[in-house]
Amino acid sequence: MERPHALVFPSAAQGHINPLMQLSQHLVASHGFLITFVNTEHNHLRIMEARKLSNEEDHPDIRMVGISDGLPLDDFQRTSDLKKIIEAVHHHMVPLVEQLMSEINQKSNNPINCIISDLFMHWMHDIAAKMKIPTVIGFCPASIATFSLVYHIPLLLSSGKLNHDGKLCLAL
Numbered sequence: 366m367e368r369p370h371a372l373v374f375p376s377a378a379q380g381h382i383n384p385l386m387q388l389s390q391h392l393v394a395s396h397g398f399l400i401t402f403v404n405t406e407h408n409h410l411r412i413m414e415a416r417k418l419s420n421e422e423d424h425p426d427i428r429m430v431g432i433s434d435g436l437p438l439d440d441f442q443r444t445s446d447l448k449k450i451i452e453a454v455h456h457h458m459v460p461l462v463e464q465l466m467s468e469i470n471q472k473s474n475n476p477i478n479c480i481i482s483d484l485f486m487h488w489m490h491d492i493a494a495k496m497k498i499p500t501v502i503g504f505c506p507a508s509i510a511t512f513s514l515v516y517h518i519p520l521l522l523s524s525g526k527l528n529h530d531g532k533l534c535l536a537l
Contacts, residue, residue, distance in 0.1 A: 370399040370475040372466060375506070376483035377405045377434065377450050382412070384506035385481065393426045399475050403462065405454065406431040407438055432461045455488060463492055470496070 392398035409431025435457030470476040482489040521527035
């Protein structure tokens with residue numbers, strides 16, 4: 366049987382990377398997965414530098430990959446404009462992720478057969494369909510309360526409890 370190979374792709378925000386790395390380590394240790402862990406090039410370089418400083422050894426079953434998000438690497442204010450980074454990731458990284466996955470699947474004895482991505486990377490479903498990868502798992506690193514609130518926004522809007530400008534409509 367072919368070894369499971371997951372492409373894991375967290376959102377570019379720092380708080381999303383660690384939970385997906387912990388999940389990746391668990392999948393490797395408990396279920397024999399091979400992981401391709403994809404970050405923006407900016408975050409990838411920061412992680413690799415931190416690992417070097419802490420003398421952390423590379424894990425042979427977790428391949429770390431950095432892909433450009435289209436923003437300059439020296440843009441240290443990138444996290445202050447969430448809209449800018451989300452648009453950059455969506456518009457610039459999609460073809461690069463597709464290219465990476467194609468290269469891995471063509472050259473590897475273990476092609477990618479599962480994608481685990483941050484829920485914010487909704488476009489990963491389109492890539493999976495295009496590449497005929499049957500399993501896409503949307504991962505939410507936030508608390509269940511945050512997830513529930515975000516999940517129920519359409520219901521809050523349709524019931525009139527939340528205005529389209531984001532203001533709550535509380536009856537007194």
